[in-house]
Amino acid sequence: MEWNMWVMVVSALATSLGAIPVLFIRGISHRRMDSILAYTAGIMVAASTYGLIPASLKLTNLYVLCFGVLIGALLLNLLEYIIPHIDFDHQRSDVVLPQQSLMLIAAMTLHNIPEGLSVGASLVSEVENLGIVVALSMGLQNVPEGFLVALFLVNQDVHKLFAIMMAVFTGLIEYFASLVGFYLVQVSLFLVPYGLAFAAGAMLFIVYKELIPETHGHGYERLATFSFLLGLLSMIGVVEWFR
Template sequence: MEDVYIGIIVSSICTILGAVPAVFLQNISHRHKDNLLAYTAGIMVAAATYGLIPSTLKISNLLVLSIGIILGTLVLTLLDYYLPHIDLDHSSTVSFQTSAPLLFIAIALHNVPEGLSVGVSYASDYQDLGPVVSFAIALQNIPEGFLIALFLISNYESRFKAFLYTAITGLIELISSMIGFHFTGAFLFIVPYGLAFAAGAMLFIVYKELIPESHGDGNETTATFSFIFGLLSMITLTNWFR
């Protein structure tokens, strides 16, 4: 039981850990931003295709996987349409143009199914499912937390508030994980859908946001290598901890 709580807490707290370096950064060049986005994209693709998708197929079938991925894509599409998202101008420094409260809502909504998937995965009858899902989501939470905090700071929020708001999104995921774990009887049937939903959401973010943004300032070559390194990093770490 203690290992379960540790896994759930670590998965959620990684969002906060990602925010820490953003608090101390003064400026970030577009080259570094592009490489960071591409590296994040690699991590998220590996988390989806090497962790979440195989886990979904292990406990369900291709139809469930397809439904979950499509739902994740559709929900993120609606959020992208109705709520502002990070908009990185292609200039000498990184700037973000959108509403901080609305982006916060979008991230919070995105973290709920992730948290439920982690909690219910630990409570399921599949012994190895919880650690794999928790680890996959934890690793992609680190760069996600970094980008959230950097966005808020660039929108003239204080560094303390940026860190606090990012921590709240992590707390929302933690609460969702606990709910999923303790009320698994009510949520058990959604485990494969939740895993596939998270995979679809990650893949949407990668293709719609991260890759296009990482190729907008002439840094395509280094961004491509950063993507590959991110992919390999996630696969390597997943193998180590299995």
């Protein structure tokens, strides 16, 4: 139990690690931004298709998998209608800061809730090494995510330390979601394959709807493509290492 709690903490608060470099960076080019986003997308695709989906199929059947994946994608689609979308690279500088900051945190919550649920659910599952693999995959993609959150706030003239605090806050959201997933699945173990499929669907929705389009609008499509492949192979390497 104690080990699982520490795994959830480290995975969620990896967002904080990614935010720290903002203290030393004045700005970032589209080239680097696209590369980071594409690498993150590769990690998330590998985590979904090479980790979560096969694990869900081992525990259940194709019908449950399809149901969970579609529900995960549909829920994020619904939440995106409810909460205004944030585009990191196309913000007006004259918008009132507090409103923008709250919208950003709300948008990141859409990412962190299913991620946290997947970590908590996988740690309770009986699939060998699944929990640590999922936690590592979430932690790896949380690093660039935390960087992007802090960078956006700094570009909106927020103090750097406050921007890092907000990145930490988004990580805490994921940690609490992990606790929910952990204790919910512990009570009803039959929900594990649904939770894994749900997380896979949510992550694939984010990749196709948000990350990939964002990396193909500034003329660095080839770099983004290879960054995506590097992220994909990195995550596959992590999965194979712990098998």
